[in-house]
Amino acid sequence: MSLGPAVEGWFTTGPEPRLLGSRCTTCATTYFPPVASSDGAAFCRNPTCDGDEFEVAELSRRGTVWSYTDAQYQPPAPYVARTDPYEPFALAAVELDEGLTVLGQVADGYGVKDLHVGAEVELVVEPLDGELLIWRWKPVTELGEEADQ
Amino acid sequence: MSEVAVLGVGMHPWGKWGRPFTEYGVVAARAALDDAGIDWSQVDLVVGGETVRNGYAGYVAGATFAQALGWNGARVATSYAACATGAQALDTARARILAGLSEVALVVGADTTPKGFLAPNAGERWDDPDWLRFRLLGMTNPAYFALYARRRMDLYGATPEDFAAVKVKNARHGLENPNARYRKEVSVSDVLESAVVSDPLHLLDICATSDGAAAVVVASTEFARKLGLADPVRINAVSTVTPTFPNTILDMPSLSTDASTGGAPELTFKESIAHAAYEEAGIGPEDVGLAEVYDLSTALELDWMEDLALCGRGEAESLLRAGETTIGGRIPVNPSGGLACFGEAVPAQALAQVCEVTWQLRGQATGRQVEGARVGITANQGLFGHGSSVLLSR
Numbered sequence: 001m002s003l004g005p006a007v008e009g010w011f012t013t014g015p016e017p018r019l020l021g022s023r024c025t026t027c028a029t030t031y032f033p034p035v036a037s038s039d040g041a042a043f044c045r046n047p048t049c050d051g052d053e054f055e056v057a058e059l060s061r062r063g064t065v066w067s068y069t070d071a072q073y074q075p076p077a078p079y080v081a082r083t084d085p086y087e088p089f090a091l092a093a094v095e096l097d098e099g100l101t102v103l104g105q106v107a108d109g110y111g112v113k114d115l116h117v118g119a120e121v122e123l124v125v126e127p128l129d130g131e132l133l134i135w136r137w138k139p140v141t142e143l144g145e146e147a148d149q
Numbered sequence: 150m151s152e153v154a155v156l157g158v159g160m161h162p163w164g165k166w167g168r169p170f171t172e173y174g175v176v177a178a179r180a181a182l183d184d185a186g187i188d189w190s191q192v193d194l195v196v197g198g199e200t201v202r203n204g205y206a207g208y209v210a211g212a213t214f215a216q217a218l219g220w221n222g223a224r225v226a227t228s229y230a231a232c233a234t235g236a237q238a239l240d241t242a243r244a245r246i247l248a249g250l251s252e253v254a255l256v257v258g259a260d261t262t263p264k265g266f267l268a269p270n271a272g273e274r275w276d277d278p279d280w281l282r283f284r285l286l287g288m289t290n291p292a293y294f295a296l297y298a299r300r301r302m303d304l305y306g307a308t309p310e311d312f313a314a315v316k317v318k319n320a321r322h323g324l325e326n327p328n329a330r331y332r333k334e335v336s337v338s339d340v341l342e343s344a345v346v347s348d349p350l351h352l353l354d355i356c357a358t359s360d361g362a363a364a365v366v367v368a369s370t371e372f373a374r375k376l377g378l379a380d381p382v383r384i385n386a387v388s389t390v391t392p393t394f395p396n397t398i399l400d401m402p403s404l405s406t407d408a409s410t411g412g413a414p415e416l417t418f419k420e421s422i423a424h425a426a427y428e429e430a431g432i433g434p435e436d437v438g439l440a441e442v443y444d445l446s447t448a449l450e451l452d453w454m455e456d457l458a459l460c461g462r463g464e465a466e467s468l469l470r471a472g473e474t475t476i477g478g479r480i481p482v483n484p485s486g487g488l489a490c491f492g493e494a495v496p497a498q499a500l501a502q503v504c505e506v507t508w509q510l511r512g513q514a515t516g517r518q519v520e521g522a523r524v525g526i527t528a529n530q531g532l533f534g535h536g537s538s539v540l541l542s543r
Contacts, residue, residue: 006284032405033405046394047394069295072345077271077283089287099408100409102404
C-alpha cells in the first residue's frame with residue numbers, strides 16, 4: 001500500500017523528509033504552510049512587501065521545542081482516530097532556523113515525557129491514518145543518553 | 150472627549166439551558182435597559198454580537214434582537230470577532246456615539262453552545278486552517294492552551310498546583326455571583342485529581358462552553374447628564390488591534406507562526422492589545438484596580454496578568470501565591486469568577502466582562518466586591534487575529 005502526503009506540496013516523503021515552505025522572491029520572507037494552491041494567486045504577507053512570486057523553500061529538518069502537550073481525549077471530527085480504542089498522542093510546536101514555529105504531532109512511540117522546552121527534534125513522516133502521510137517531530141536522542149534513562 | 154457613559158448592564162445567567170439564543174439576548178437586553186432606567190424606544194442603535202453556531206450567523210444578530218424587542222426603527226449593526234465579538238460590537242456603538250451619529254446604543258451578545266470540544270465547520274475544508282488543525286494534527290483548543298501552560302512550567306517554574314490555585318481562587322470569587330454557572334468551592338486536589346485533557350492541563354483547568362447573554366447600554370456623556378447621572382461608569386478605551394507582522398507567537402488555530410527573521414515586534418500580539426487600551430485611555434497599568442481576563446485555561450490567566458503589564462514576565466505565579474490576585478489583594482483578577490465559573494458563551498463573553506467591571510466600579514458586586522476600585526480592564530483573545538481590551542473608570 002502506498003500512502004500519499006496529507007496535503008500535496010507541504011512536505012517531501014523521502015528518507016530525509018522536509019517541510020516545504022514558500023519564500024517570497026522579493027523580500028525572502030519564508031512561510032509555512034506554503035502560501036498558495038497551484039492554481040491561485042499568492043501575496044506576500046510582509047506589510048512592507050508587495051511581492052507576489054514565491055519559490056519553494058525546504059525548511060530545516062531539525063528544530064527546538066517551543067512547547068509541547070498531548071491529546072488524552074479523542075479530538076472531534078474531522079480528526080480521524082487511527083485506533084479503536086483511541087490512543088493518545090503528543091504534539092509539539094517547534095522553532096526552526098528559518099524563524100518559524102511549526103506545530104506537528106510527535107512521532108509514534110514518544111510522549112510528553114520525552115520532551116522539554118528547548119529540546120532538539122527532527123522531522124519524520126509517518127502514516128496519519130490508513131490513507132495519508134503526515135509530518136511529525138521526533139525527539140533527537142544523543143548517543144549514550146538513551147542508556148541513562 | 151473620547152469617553153462614552155455606561156448607562157446600564159444586564160445578563161442572562163450562564164448555564165446549559167437548551168433555549169434559543171434570542172431568548173437569552175432579550176432577557177439580558179431588558180435587564181440592561183431596566184438598569185439604565187430608559188425605555189427601549191429611546192435606543193437609536195442596536196449592535197449585536199453573533200456566532201456561526203446560531204444559524205445565518207444569529208440571523209444577523211443585531212436585527213434579531215431588535216425584532217425580538219419590537220422593531221423601533223433604530224439603526225442596526227452586527228459584529229463577529231471570535232472571542233472579541235462583544236467588544237467589537239461595543240466599539241461600533243461607541244464610535245457612532247462619539248461621532249454624534251447615535252445617542253443611545255444597546256449592545257447585545259448571546260450564545261447557545263454544544264457540549265464538549267468546540268469543533269470546526271463540517272465538510273471537507275482543506276483551505277480552512279481551523280478545519281486543517283483538527284484533520285491533520287488533532288489539535289484542539291485545550292491543546293493550544295496546554296502549550297502556553299507548559300511554557301510557563303519550563304520557563305518560569307510554574308507548577309500544576311499553581312494552575313489549580315487559579316481555579317480555586319476563581320471558584321471562590323464566583324460563589325455569590327448570581328450569573329455564574331458554577332458556584333461551588335473547588336480544592337487544589339479536585340483539580341489535580343480531575344482527568345488530564347492535554348498535559349499539563351486537567352479538566353478543571355479548562356473552561357466549559359455555556360449558554361448565556363450579556364447586554365450593555367451606552368450613551369453620550371451628554372445624554373447621561375440629561376438623565377441626571379453625574380458620575381456614570383465611563384468607557385475610556387476599547388482596543389481591538391490586530392497583530393503586527395511578524396506574529397511570532399503561535400496562535401490558535403494556526404499551524405505555524407510568521408517567520409521572525411528581520412526581527413519580532415517589540416510587543417507580542419496580546420501585549421499590544423492591552424497597550425493600545427492603556428494608550429487610548431491615557432491610563433496606565435499602575436492605576437488598574439481589577440482585571441477581568443479570558444481564563445480559557447487557568448494558566449492563561451497568569452499569561453494575561455503579564456500581557457496586561459500588571460506584573461513582569463514570569464512574575465504572575467508569585468502574585469498568585471501571595472494572594473495578590475484574590476479579592477482583597479493588590480490587583481484582584483477575575484472577581485466575577487471568570488470563565489472558570491461561567492464557561493464561555495463566545496459572543497456574550499467580552500460584554501460579560503464589561504458588565505462585571507461596571508458593577509465593580511459602581512460598588513454593586515455583592516459578595517465579590519473589590520473595595521475602592523476606580524479603574525478596571527478586560528482582556529480576551531480569539532481566533533484569526535482577534536482580541537480586545539476594554540478600559541473603564543469611574
